[in-house]
Amino acid sequence: MSAGPNAPVIIRRKKVVAGGGHHGGAWKVAYADFVTAMMAFFMLMWLLNATTEKQRKGIADYFSPTIPLNRVSGGGDGSLGGDSVFTEDTLAHNGIGATNRAPTLRDAGASGQMHSEEDAALKELESMLLGGGGESMADDNTLRHIVTRVTDEGLIVELFSLEGDPLFQAGSEAPMPVLRDLVALVGRVFAFSTNKVAIKGFSRSHAVVLKVNPTWDHSLDRAEAVREMLSERLGDSRMERVSGHADRHPAVGNPMSMRNDRLEIVLLRSGSGG
Template sequence: MSAQSNARPVIIKRKKIVQGGGHHGGAWKVAYADFVTAMMAFFLLMWLLNATTEKQRKGLADYFSPTIPINRVSGGGDGDFGGDSVFSEETLIRNGTGATQRRPTEADRARGDLSDQAAELAKMKEAFDTLLQGMSGESTVTRNLQRHILTRVTDEGLVVELFAVEGAPLFEPGSDAPTALMRALAELMVELGGLVTNALAIEGHTKAAPVVLRDNPVWDLSTARANALRRLLESSGVRAGRMQRVTGHADREPATDDPMAARNNRMEVIFLRSDI
């Protein structure tokens, strides 16, 4: 009995094991990576907005717009981040793979290389501007005419815009009867047209009429005035064969924010490119 009482007691230790959740997967890593990528794109956007001009931002927007065709041989810009849309009427397409919808070709297809045509139109505009500036010193009458003339080059040709101002209309109000100012401008167009042999197109524009009118005359009036200018040019010496088209645009293409401003009463004489 004494031997058993001196034996060491047996101690059983039970270790409590807590089972964890185990491996939860890597979905959080994907979400975190997406978050970091989004933040990087956001800060890159903020940097671009701060480091670029308005014109460059417009070029970036046009580049990523799905409605703007981007082609290696045709673009309206003048280099990286040029910022001009290929649909800009103020910009000549570099190598010319097609026409705009606003100014389509007769065949509704590409016009070919524009490099020579661009140089031709630039020289024509320079010659016209030089002639107008040289004539401005001859008399007060010529200086008054010059303020009604604006020239610009488009992909269609050289546009000479003749516009009215308050107190100096081109036609009698509400009619196609030309004023003395319009007759003088027509004679000047004949003199300018004698410098080149390009075909001509005439387009008429009018200011918007009040909405209270029952019968809006703007379509008939713009067409009638374009025809009146055609008759003036032909009676002053322009060959009838040079006329390619006469168009009335009514009040659909205003030149100012105010569609009823007198500045919207204007005529456009277009010296067409020689390959049209």
């Protein structure tokens, strides 16, 4: 049976779905990156809350080290190659080299050993001065004017006045007999060493109504008087420097206390003069 001339034409189109229903996986990768980033963020927040400042500094140094990881840094082979790429004095050098924090560091082991040996020598002199190993060189009345300590500067022997027992005559640099005994004691002990000596003078404060403040003159003149007495025993060549500090560094809370009239005689460490 044939269709008439005016019959409608019907066209059937087949819908083709590409990928079999798959919508792509790029979003999964992006989501995984987001989850990883969030996990790292929350771990960072936890670490900041659960650690101390010192621990955080250690973690930061681990990721950005500022110290050499190896005690001996290889600089190359051969006679001109050197053992350390950080050497500054010679081409061949064993040590940890310089760092950002210690640009002049050479060999920490040798340096530490020398420092320890000098500490022991200074401690021995301190013991001799105070009678720590047996009978003291001075009586109890003299020793009550002395305080000693070993610092990075050297062995500091502090001599100070007491109420009713000053080191100097009132208002002058003339030494009292007790100060002469103290300086003689220090001179005998320091004679066992060849290190340089520094002398610092300090003064107690005076009433502000004074027309002229004598603290600067007192501190410097008294330090100079002690230098002259000490030079008679050790020689001028041992004297490195003399300084006056007025009342700028009181030893006790009351700036007008007699305790602030004092001197510091310092047996300097080797190489610390100047």
